Amino acid sequence: MCISFHFLSLFTRPRPAATAAASNLLEVFVDGNRWEPYHGGARNHCLAGMREGRNADSFCYLERLSVAGNCRMCLVEIEKVPMPVAARAMPVMKDWNILTNSDKTRKARGGVMEFLLANHPLDYPICDQGGECDLQDQIQFGSDRSRFTESKRAEEDKNIGPLIKTIMTRCILCTRCVRFASEIAGVEDLGTTGRGNDLQIGTYVEKMFMSELSWNVIDICPVGALTSKPYAYTARPWETRKTESIDVLDAVGSNIVVTTRGGEVMRILPRLNEDVNEEWISDKTRFLSYHTS
Structure with missing residues (x-):
């Protein structure tokens, strides 16, 4: 898989100076x-x-x-x-x-x-985001019981490709994935349709999310609406060991974190490096790095 010019320019574009005048x-x-x-x-x-x-x-x-x-x-x-x-x-x-x-x-x-929990399903034991869920981290603001007695909103899952698993009933409509697709990946495949309680995130028409960076939406999704199909139901975060490394399969040299369990590579995650890959990695890095080992 070749890396597009847009992907390379993402990591080589000039950055603004970090200094500012005291008067500001x-x-x-x-x-x-x-x-x-x-x-x-x-x-x-x-x-x-x-x-x-x-x-x-x-x-x-x-x-x-x-x-x-x-x-x-x-x-x-x-x-x-x-x-x-x-x-x-x-x-x-x-x-x-x-x-x-x-x-x-x-x-x-x-x-x-x-309000966010009113329509959120109670499926935490089987959610792949468990242990890494931003919604779980905000439990201090939640309640141990709900006053919402009506039926929860149901939404069909989307088929946006072979890598990303969607469970849209968990979606809290943060639009991180939509903004990432437009502003970072440079594609307009994801967007919102409808208004109010009918608002949905998807690809408008039945199509795949086509980008070399598509798998990054899994990392930035704050809940379990977008998860990894190959990684589904394989391990929990607290069961794995994380090792910092460098991807040697591309010329960018993306900084990565290799998560393993019992000596077996479970998944590849991006590692922050402002001068190389910021906090993104390509799908090739994430998928081929351990499926070809």
């Missing part, structure tokens, strides 16, 4: 602590939780993708602002005091989580 600093406060985000340096600056190690998690936000702000799990309280705001989408203002763990913040996130 804004002073804000996060949970009472002084914080100075760069003004004009990033696409969005209200990254209080991520930058400071505090709780501003979200399902739709991904640093390398455009801001969608549609999951609302990053809601935070800001003093003198009447309503909670989406921390990952709202540019900061001078002298803001952002409260990431107040009662108002926790209540807002709890409400969002309740």
Whole structure:
């Protein structure tokens, strides 16, 4: 499989300088602590939780993708602002005091989580995302019982290729996969159709998701809606051992993590390297690296 020019240019494009003038600093406060985000340096600056190690998690936000702000799990309280705001989408203002763990913040996130779980299936024991699920990591905002007594929304699974397994009833409509396909992979195969409760993610017409980077949507999916067909029901994350390595089957030299169990290679995952492959790897790297060994 040859790697497209777009894939190679992804790893060789110039990156902006990391420095900024001191005059471009804004002073804000996060949970009472002084914080100075760069003004004009990033696409969005209200990254209080991520930058400071505090709780501003979200399902739709991904640093390398455009801001969608549609999951609302990053809601935070800001003093003198009447309503909670989406921390990952709202540019900061001078002298803001952002409260990431107040009662108002926790209540807002709890409400969002309740809506997300209203249609989410209770199939955690058989979900391949178990142990790596962002939804499970937010259990602190959930409840041990649901007030939703109606029938859950049902959605047919999509056939988008031989590598990606879809269970669309688990989808929380974060649109990470849609933005990845358009902005990183450079294809418009994935998109949304419908509105409100009828909103769905798919390929519009029955077709495969054709890209050398298609398997990366498995890594960025925060739930178990998109998982690996070859890896299905083979191992749990806590059963495997991770070894950092370099892919030697392409000229890019992508940084990878090899996960093994009992000496057997189970899967290949990308490893962050800003100067080589960022946090993506090609399908060839992910699939052939251990299926030809």
